[in-house]
Amino acid sequence: MKITKPIVIAITLVLTIAFVALVYFGMTRARGAPVAVPPLQRATLVSHYKTQSLDLTQDVALADWADIPGTAVELVYQAMIPPWSKGLIPAVTAKSFHNDTELYVYVTWKDESENRALGVGEFSDAVALMFPLSNDAPPSTLMMGFMGKQGVNVWHWQATQDTEFWSKKSVSADAYSDFLYPFEEQETLTIAKSPLTSAVSDLLAVKVTTTTAKATQNVQGRGVWDKGAWHVVFKRALKATNAKEDAAFAHGARKLMAFAAWSGDKGDRGGRKSISDWVQLEFR
Amino acid sequence: MIETKDKLFGIVDLNARFELTKFKPVRAVLKSRWMPLLPILINLFMFVIILLAAFTGGLSAGNYNFGIMIVWILWWVLLMMMLVPGFSRAWCMVCPFPIFSDWAQRTRLFDVKPGKLGGLGLKWPKKLSNMWVMNIAFLVTTFFSGFMTVLPIATFILLGIIIIGAFVIGLIFEKRTFCLYLCPVSGFQGLYSQFATVEVRRKDWEICKNHNPKTCYVGNEKGYGCPWNRTPFDFQKNTYCGMCLECLKTCPYDNMAINLRPPGVDLLVDTKREPRGLDEAWKAFIMLGIAIVFYLAFQGPWGFFKDMVRGVTLPGYLGYIAFHTVFNLLIIPGVFFVFAYLSKRLSGNTEVPLKSVFTNFAYTLIPMGLGVWMGFSVGILLPNGSYILRVLSDPFAWGWNLFGTAQIPWTPVLTGIMGYIQGAILIVFFAFAVGYGWLLAKQIYADVKQAKRGFIPILTFLTLITLVFLWLFVG
Numbered sequence: 048m049k050i051t052k053p054i055v056i057a058i059t060l061v062l063t064i065a066f067v068a069l070v071y072f073g074m075t076r077a078r079g080a081p082v083a084v085p086p087l088q089r090a091t092l093v094s095h096y097k098t099q100s101l102d103l104t105q106d107v108a109l110a111d112w113a114d115i116p117g118t119a120v121e122l123v124y125q126a127m128i129p130p131w132s133k134g135l136i137p138a139v140t141a142k143s144f145h146n147d148t149e150l151y152v153y154v155t156w157k158d159e160s161e162n163r164a165l166g167v168g169e170f171s172d173a174v175a176l177m178f179p180l181s182n183d184a185p186p187s188t189l190m191m192g193f194m195g196k197q198g199v200n201v202w203h204w205q206a207t208q209d210t211e212f213w214s215k216k217s218v219s220a221d222a223y224s225d226f227l228y229p230f231e232e233q234e235t236l237t238i239a240k241s242p243l244t245s246a247v248s249d250l251l252a253v254k255v256t257t258t259t260a261k262a263t264q265n266v267q268g269r270g271v272w273d274k275g276a277w278h279v280v281f282k283r284a285l286k287a288t289n290a291k292e293d294a295a296f297a298h299g300a301r302k303l304m305a306f307a308a309w310s311g312d313k314g315d316r317g318g319r320k321s322i323s324d325w326v327q328l329e330f331r
Numbered sequence: 332m333i334e335t336k337d338k339l340f341g342i343v344d345l346n347a348r349f350e351l352t353k354f355k356p357v358r359a360v361l362k363s364r365w366m367p368l369l370p371i372l373i374n375l376f377m378f379v380i381i382l383l384a385a386f387t388g389g390l391s392a393g394n395y396n397f398g399i400m401i402v403w404i405l406w407w408v409l410l411m412m413m414l415v416p417g418f419s420r421a422w423c424m425v426c427p428f429p430i431f432s433d434w435a436q437r438t439r440l441f442d443v444k445p446g447k448l449g450g451l452g453l454k455w456p457k458k459l460s461n462m463w464v465m466n467i468a469f470l471v472t473t474f475f476s477g478f479m480t481v482l483p484i485a486t487f488i489l490l491g492i493i494i495i496g497a498f499v500i501g502l503i504f505e506k507r508t509f510c511l512y513l514c515p516v517s518g519f520q521g522l523y524s525q526f527a528t529v530e531v532r533r534k535d536w537e538i539c540k541n542h543n544p545k546t547c548y549v550g551n552e553k554g555y556g557c558p559w560n561r562t563p564f565d566f567q568k569n570t571y572c573g574m575c576l577e578c579l580k581t582c583p584y585d586n587m588a589i590n591l592r593p594p595g596v597d598l599l600v601d602t603k604r605e606p607r608g609l610d611e612a613w614k615a616f617i618m619l620g621i622a623i624v625f626y627l628a629f630q631g632p633w634g635f636f637k638d639m640v641r642g643v644t645l646p647g648y649l650g651y652i653a654f655h656t657v658f659n660l661l662i663i664p665g666v667f668f669v670f671a672y673l674s675k676r677l678s679g680n681t682e683v684p685l686k687s688v689f690t691n692f693a694y695t696l697i698p699m700g701l702g703v704w705m706g707f708s709v710g711i712l713l714p715n716g717s718y719i720l721r722v723l724s725d726p727f728a729w730g731w732n733l734f735g736t737a738q739i740p741w742t743p744v745l746t747g748i749m750g751y752i753q754g755a756i757l758i759v760f761f762a763f764a765v766g767y768g769w770l771l772a773k774q775i776y777a778d779v780k781q782a783k784r785g786f787i788p789i790l791t792f793l794t795l796i797t798l799v800f801l802w803l804f805v806g
Binding site for chain 1 (some may be wrong): 386388389433450451484487488492494498499501502565616632635714743746747806
């Protein structure tokens, strides 16, 4: 068949129309069904003023938090590994108050098992709060690498660290390392560990893989596991010690924050965790 | 091949060649009509899967989509790190997109039909027979990079436009006009293939001179005349050679060869038939500029810019397009122009035109740009490469596990030293840019003294570009 001008025009038209129709079909249907995207609704955690101070050396008193309204914060499993769409920890409830000098944040979530030890294939339960250090953090992502030059301040409570710090118990497993290389008479692989100053690690991150412990640890915290749920309290001076490294809070101000939680018995550790979207922390 | 007395870095003989086709089995394979048809058909099958995955993936997450992962992680990285620098336009050899128009023109898929090709067979306008359309096409394509690398349907749209475009253009215009002057991917492959370590060239000029008709150009019963409209008997640069292997088939004297060669020898070629030009210079500027913008958007820590590229807000997205266009088309060439002007002034040569200095030295950006893109590709591959293993086993995210790799978690590899790997690559290619820059300086200026003085600003520019990227890569 000889290809003539009308044939080329007809082929071009048919292909273009078919392609546009196909793209329209694909754009309006993902995985075969129309997709409705609900409008973004950001949760707000209100930090009320209270004259009370909490002494964390006396354990976590749940009664202190009973009358404070909580904010349910949904978590999703990170998109990095399976099961992507299943939340291993579907939600946490957060509460907060301040007394003009100290900020307290309480986080609770359901967890059937208390994981306070480390071992081979055994991981710690944990929870973390993240605050962008810059006030113009991008609203569309909370990935730690994309917060601008200043990065983020992360308060990371771990059940194992809590046990070590408050109960002075060792959490390491029975595994050991042979410190002596063959033919070496002295230890060559010594273990170095900084003395703990808190059950909470006060961290900084600027880009992916840059999570670093701050030189000064300014956050205290304590957790208790009770009847299938964790209750963790964070405490920090309202005023930032170092404006470049500590999240800044102020009475009457608003601040973005995000939550992450780890379920040790389900294999969560490191980047494997459940995370929230941005939550607005509001000081009243 | 143009003989040159110059040696790269003073030691590498640029006339050195090793003919791969001197081995009979190699030549036999390349002369078979199954080559490159068989790899094209395999590739076509792969692209059917890619298109289906990208279409069914719709608006879902790109990092678990076969289409996005294979195209933007595997293919792009292979192209920039291996195919182009190593094997010239080997991708064009196996690219499945023109197969439909080839089929329509030839009415044959496998064997050769002598005579006039089908289709309207119009000639592409002479004024557009260069890289300018491809420059714009590629730049416009990158406007949508924030969608194509994230949304499977966007990749489907891009590939669909290219496939339909290749087919329709093949029906209207002669031979591989689409590949030559329109394909967005073709331009940078052509440019960077000048650096490649492989070439298709005639062996003995005397044989070609006395051979009439020139079957490599007009075709015979063994194969088609050059589909890329080249004259294989005398071309000197890889830029527009699509490595389709037809000339190896049609030469009755086996006078066409595939050679291994030192990287970058085409950079010194400037003949009447294949002159250095502003279109290629701008391609080099655009590629360098896009590498900077892409790094900022995809591997940098600047969230606000990422949001602009992803079109989170319309003003932000329009701002990105405006910045991207001005930066690539005006700012980068403008800055280079200043250094070219300084080169001419410093050289003391008043006869050589500034345009010539500007255009010729722009070719130093070919090794420089290639190194930058290789570094950028490392930054794509090491953090994201593990996704490929997953999607190979479950291409449509339907829960398959074809090769037992569907459960492999995201595993960044060597990201702790990634910046140093990128930096090392950059420095190697900076060395090539400087090496060739010096040889170009000697071509541009009348004597070595002028060349030395004239090269200083260009060396400064190349050093600054390297430092900028070292800062971006290593921090």
